[in-house]
Amino acid sequence: MSHSEPVWAVTLFSQMNILGIGIATLDIINTVDGYPAEDSEVRAVRQQQRRGGNVTNTLAVLSQQGHCCSWAGVLANEPDTQYIIDDLKCHNIDYRYCRHITGGKAPASYITLNQRNGSRTIVHYRNLPEFDFPNFNMIDLAPYDWVHFEGRNIEETRKMLEKCAAKNLSLPRSLEVEKVRPGIETLFRLANVLLFSKDYAARQGFDNGTDFLHFIRKQAPHAILVCAWGTQGASAMDANGSVFASRAYPPAKVIDTTGAGDVFNAGIIDGLLRNQELEQTLSAACRLAGHKCGIPGINGLLRSYPGPVAF
Numbered sequence: 637m638s639h640s641e642p643v644w645a646v647t648l649f650s651q652m653n654i655l656g657i658g659i660a661t662l663d664i665i666n667t668v669d670g671y672p673a674e675d676s677e678v679r680a681v682r683q684q685q686r687r688g689g690n691v692t693n694t695l696a697v698l699s700q701q702g703h704c705c706s707w708a709g710v711l712a713n714e715p716d717t718q719y720i721i722d723d724l725k726c727h728n729i730d731y732r733y734c735r736h737i738t739g740g741k742a743p744a745s746y747i748t749l750n751q752r753n754g755s756r757t758i759v760h761y762r763n764l765p766e767f768d769f770p771n772f773n774m775i776d777l778a779p780y781d782w783v784h785f786e787g788r789n790i791e792e793t794r795k796m797l798e799k800c801a802a803k804n805l806s807l808p809r810s811l812e813v814e815k816v817r818p819g820i821e822t823l824f825r826l827a828n829v830l831l832f833s834k835d836y837a838a839r840q841g842f843d844n845g846t847d848f849l850h851f852i853r854k855q856a857p858h859a860i861l862v863c864a865w866g867t868q869g870a871s872a873m874d875a876n877g878s879v880f881a882s883r884a885y886p887p888a889k890v891i892d893t894t895g896a897g898d899v900f901n902a903g904i905i906d907g908l909l910r911n912q913e914l915e916q917t918l919s920a921a922c923r924l925a926g927h928k929c930g931i932p933g934i935n936g937l938l939r940s941y942p943g944p945v946a947f
């Protein structure tokens with residue numbers, strides 16, 4: 637492969653090996669008929685439990701898309717963890733590189749889902765340590781074609797990205813930038829693909845993804861930049877500075893927007909791994925994420941997807 641080609645370029649699609657670094661959570665979802673007022677009491681219409689966490693959601697979709705996925709994170713030795721493990725197994729996600737901790741609690745996200753409009757409001761509880769570089773360093777990276785990182789635990793993630801970026805490895809890597817975190821910008825130059833949230837862009841003072849991507853370009857001169865913007869769709873900028881935009885693809889009825897961004901990220905990674913054009917990849921990711929908004933959760937997402945399915 638010549639130096640000017642993207643490092644992830646492949647001519648024919650084959651199953652790719654993808655490693656994800658981030659967290660897995662237990663999500664408790666209370667569906668309510670309208671978002672409650674503060675200091676009020678309401679009954680949930682329904683309660684569900686799911687495995688959540690951005691990176692593991694993205695891997696669960698990539699696995700449905702035919703890829704071979706591994707997750708490395710931290711698992712607490714406590715009963716709720718079994719639920720997380722069972723779901724990972726269901727999605728054929730390998731978790732052999734996880735660190736097991738005694739005495740911690742599985743990360744939990746308490747989600748209030750408004751059935752009138754599909755909006756989700758989330759309270760997180762976290763008390764586990766983050767997956768760190770010494771644990772990452774024990775992973776045999778040779779089989780992997782791509783590594784996807786959640787933009788958290790900045791110092792440790794920087795070391796992991798640097799290892800992947802080293803000349804002797806040059807492993808393609810994407811970074812999700814969902815939240816404003818001190819120092820997160822220092823990671824930008826280390827990733828091939830940056831996946832920004834609307835929340836992050838809005839916190840920088842922008843009201844649309846395209847303007848934001850022009851602004852952020854100088855901090856990551858060589859990366860593919862992507863910014864999702866909810867019902868407005870998403871924007872992307874390729875390494876040459878060309879910008880593309882896609883509208884959103886709303887389902888007939890919005891049922892559940894939880895994890896739409898994680899599904900969108902899977903769509904982007906999948907399209908790039910298949911060496912599709914960025915413009916096509918962007919609209920396919922918006923279509924897939926829009927389809928997700930019409931179903932609860934992400935199980936069976938691809939089974940119920942009318943297409944276009946790219947494989």
Ligand code: ADP
Binds near residue numbers: 921925
């Ligand atoms: P997050 O789930 O992280 O908050 P977004 O809300 O930006 O992320 O959504 C990610 C992508 O999902 C958007 O770019 C869009 O394509 C799609 N999406 C989100 N909400 C809707 C919706 N209500 N209707 C259709 N598509 C949506």
